[in-house]
Amino acid sequence: MKTAEELVVRRAMKEESAATENSEAAPTSEEQQAQAEADAQAAAEAQAAQDQAAADAQAAADAQAAADAQAAAEAQAAQDQAAADAQAAEDQAAADAQAAQDQAAADAQAAEDQAAADAQAAADAQAAEDQAAADAQAAAEAQAAEDQAAADAQAAESAAAAQTQAEQDQAAADAQAAADAQAAESAAAAQTQAEQDQAAADAQAAADAQAAADAQAAADAQATSEAEAELTAEAQAEADRQAAELEAQRAADREAERQAIAAAAAAAESQSSDADVVTEEITEENLRSSDEEFETAVTGDQQPAASSDDSGLSKFEKALLLGLGAVVVGSVLKNGDKVVSRSGDRVVVEDPNGDLRVLKDEDALIRQAGDEVRTQTFDDGSSRSIVTKPDGSQIITIRARDGSVLRRVSVDTQGNQVVLFDDLVEEQRVVVNELPQVNRQQQVEMVSNQNEAALRAALQRELTADTNRTFSLRQVRDISQVRALAPQLELDAVRFPTGSAAIQPEQARSLARIGTALREQIAQDPRTVILVEGHTDAVGSATYNLALSDRRAETVALALTEYFKVPAQNLVTQGYGESDLKIPTLDAEPANRRAVVRNITALLR
Numbered sequence: 001m002k003t004a005e006e007l008v009v010r011r012a013m014k015e016e017s018a019a020t021e022n023s024e025a026a027p028t029s030e031e032q033q034a035q036a037e038a039d040a041q042a043a044a045e046a047q048a049a050q051d052q053a054a055a056d057a058q059a060a061a062d063a064q065a066a067a068d069a070q071a072a073a074e075a076q077a078a079q080d081q082a083a084a085d086a087q088a089a090e091d092q093a094a095a096d097a098q099a100a101q102d103q104a105a106a107d108a109q110a111a112e113d114q115a116a117a118d119a120q121a122a123a124d125a126q127a128a129e130d131q132a133a134a135d136a137q138a139a140a141e142a143q144a145a146e147d148q149a150a151a152d153a154q155a156a157e158s159a160a161a162a163q164t165q166a167e168q169d170q171a172a173a174d175a176q177a178a179a180d181a182q183a184a185e186s187a188a189a190a191q192t193q194a195e196q197d198q199a200a201a202d203a204q205a206a207a208d209a210q211a212a213a214d215a216q217a218a219a220d221a222q223a224t225s226e227a228e229a230e231l232t233a234e235a236q237a238e239a240d241r242q243a244a245e246l247e248a249q250r251a252a253d254r255e256a257e258r259q260a261i262a263a264a265a266a267a268a269e270s271q272s273s274d275a276d277v278v279t280e281e282i283t284e285e286n287l288r289s290s291d292e293e294f295e296t297a298v299t300g301d302q303q304p305a306a307s308s309d310d311s312g313l314s315k316f317e318k319a320l321l322l323g324l325g326a327v328v329v330g331s332v333l334k335n336g337d338k339v340v341s342r343s344g345d346r347v348v349v350e351d352p353n354g355d356l357r358v359l360k361d362e363d364a365l366i367r368q369a370g371d372e373v374r375t376q377t378f379d380d381g382s383s384r385s386i387v388t389k390p391d392g393s394q395i396i397t398i399r400a401r402d403g404s405v406l407r408r409v410s411v412d413t414q415g416n417q418v419v420l421f422d423d424l425v426e427e428q429r430v431v432v433n434e435l436p437q438v439n440r441q442q443q444v445e446m447v448s449n450q451n452e453a454a455l456r457a458a459l460q461r462e463l464t465a466d467t468n469r470t471f472s473l474r475q476v477r478d479i480s481q482v483r484a485l486a487p488q489l490e491l492d493a494v495r496f497p498t499g500s501a502a503i504q505p506e507q508a509r510s511l512a513r514i515g516t517a518l519r520e521q522i523a524q525d526p527r528t529v530i531l532v533e534g535h536t537d538a539v540g541s542a543t544y545n546l547a548l549s550d551r552r553a554e555t556v557a558l559a560l561t562e563y564f565k566v567p568a569q570n571l572v573t574q575g576y577g578e579s580d581l582k583i584p585t586l587d588a589e590p591a592n593r594r595a596v597v598r599n600i601t602a603l604l605r
Contacts, residue, residue, distance in 0.1 A: 030085050038078060045070065255426065261382045261398060261406060262424045282371040288364075290503045290559035298499070298547045299341040299348070314344040316361040316403065323381020323401025341543050346550060348543050356542060358550045358575055362405035363387070365557055366395050366568040382406075395569045398424065405473070410526065410569050418526045420570065421604045427472040430479055436465030438484045444582075446492045447514045455517035459599045461487050471603050476531065477574050483531070486598040489514065494556065494595050501551035508559045514597065515564025521599070522570050530566075531600045532557045534575040537592035538585065542577055550575025556595045572600075 045067065288294070317327045324333040327347055331339050337349040340356070347359045366387055367373060375385040381401030388394050394411040406423040445458055463485050475482050493510035494503065522528045534553030536545040553573040560566040581592050 034078065034081060034085070038074070041074065261378070261380070261400065277374050277376045279372065279374045282367050282369055282373060284369045287367070287369060288558070290508065290555050290562055291505060293500065293502045294343075294345060294551055296344040298501075298551065299343060299541075299544050316345060317342065317347065319361075319377070319381065319383070320347060320359065320401075320403060322377065323403075341547065343547060346547050348547055356546050356577070358546050359403050360550065360554075361403055362399060362572075363397055365554060365561070365571060365573065366397070368561075368568070405572070408569060410567075412526075420527060420529050421473045421572075423472045423474055425472075427475060428469060430471065430475055430482060432479065432481050435467065435481045436485065438464050438481075443484075443487050445487065445489050447489050448493045448510070450513070452513050452517050452520075455489070455514055456521060458487065458489055459517055459521045461599075463487075463602050470605055473529075473572065473604060476600050476603050477572075480580060482603065483598065483600075486531075486600050486603055488533075488596045488598050491556065491595045491597065495590060496552055496593060499548070501548060501555050503555050503559045505563075508563050511556075511559055512564065515560050515566055518560060518566045518597070519564055522567055525601070526570075527605075528570055528599065528601050529604055530571050531598045532560075532571055532573045533596040533598070534573070535580060535582070535592060535594050535596065536578050537587075537589045538578040538581060539588045542579075546575055546577035546579075548575070549577045552595060556597075 313321065313327065320327050324335075326333060327339060327342055329339050329342060333339065333349065337351050337357070339347060340350050341348045345360060345364075349357050349359065351357065363373075363385055368389075370390045372388045373385055374388070375383055377383045382399060384396070384398050386394055386396050392413045396407075396409040396411065397405055398407040399405050408420045410418045410420060412418075443464060447455065450458065464487065465485060467485065471479075471482050476486075477483070491511065491514065494507065496503075518530060522530075532553045534549035534551070534556070536549045536552075538545075540548075550573070553575050557568070557571045557573050560571065561568045578592070581589075582594065583589050583591050585592075
């Protein structure tokens, strides 16, 4: 058990240590107060402990326990007090901080308001300064304007004075110039008069010279014109003479050929032997229908190696080779014509006048499946063929050596003969200028616009003009003025694609009315002969167009025969290429690609 003295000593030491710590901690006034109170309490307790120790040593332990309990209570009280003091201090600090923040915000707002006021004051001051400067500038400009006005007035006054002086000087100069001009005018008038006199003399001399030159030129021109006219007349006369001679020669050749062919045909008819006759049976395989294209191009470039080697020639070309002497492109025939193209089924030749003519097998149209064809070829290449139909009727045709048909006779099942045309008789010469003039376009009738009755009437219509004569089939084919005498019916519904010569079945139906009208016309008059013409536009070469148009004419005739039973022997086909344009243009024009039919019976009788 500790004695009271020890307790007192230890408490004193503790208080001393606490004092030292408190001095180092630099406590606040509140803490110092609390500490003073604690110190006073400790001193009282120490005195009480000393008194108790002195009174009763026995109670020292109890006193010590009570002291310890008391000390714990005091420590807890001190701790609670310290916490309360700390909370109070914290609240006070927060209040102080908020007050300081509010004060700072108020100070900032006041400063901002002051700055705005200062800025407004500065702006007002600047505006006042600018206004003052503007007023000063306006005053300066006004002064400058006043000074300029004064200067301008002075300058104007000086200029007016100078102008007045200048005008006075100019007036003096003008007066002098007028005097000089008057003198010059007098001199010029004298010069002009002299020049006019000289010009009149020169003009008269030039007129005399020109009159002499004109007279000489007129004389020279007259002499030249007369010489040229004489030369032209001589040239024209020579050309006419040569043309007449050529035509006379060709007419003589045709007449000689006609007589030879007629004699050969008569001799052939009187012969009973068939030794020289070739007979063939016609089948579907060697025929062409209207909806099929030709196997060869319109203008071919076939060139046989030599005339003796005819393995590459068609039957038609072989016949021409026999009659004309050549079929190679570029070769000249016996009659002077030149071969310009060939395509197996057609040969185009050019005569010495530059006219083109197409040659073809004229019997190709009348040969049909089931027919028997007997052909006799004469020594000059001309031939006579008899086509016998399955019903026993016959078609007898005589062809010239160039393949063109000269005479055709139709024989019915009773043996009755009808001569359709006969170019073996002597033809009369045609003078074109003596023929009636016909407006070709006005006499064209469109087939699609008419019914069968109207078409029959059109086919039976008389010739446009009475010529009091007849013509050969050759003249009808070759002379457009003769052909124009027969009215034409244009098959306007038939249109061929470019380069094609085929008619499809659906297009062939457009020929129904004209086909029926033709069949009835021929039944009514078996001597009827219908010319089927083919025409093209001017695109492409003339040779190409001629051959193409001739093929198309043959196709139309085939369609009329196949679909509408028009007798083939009464049809003659001919292509005219671009030689008879309906619309005169070199461009592609569908209206020029047309087919036409004419009833030429009255021209042949």
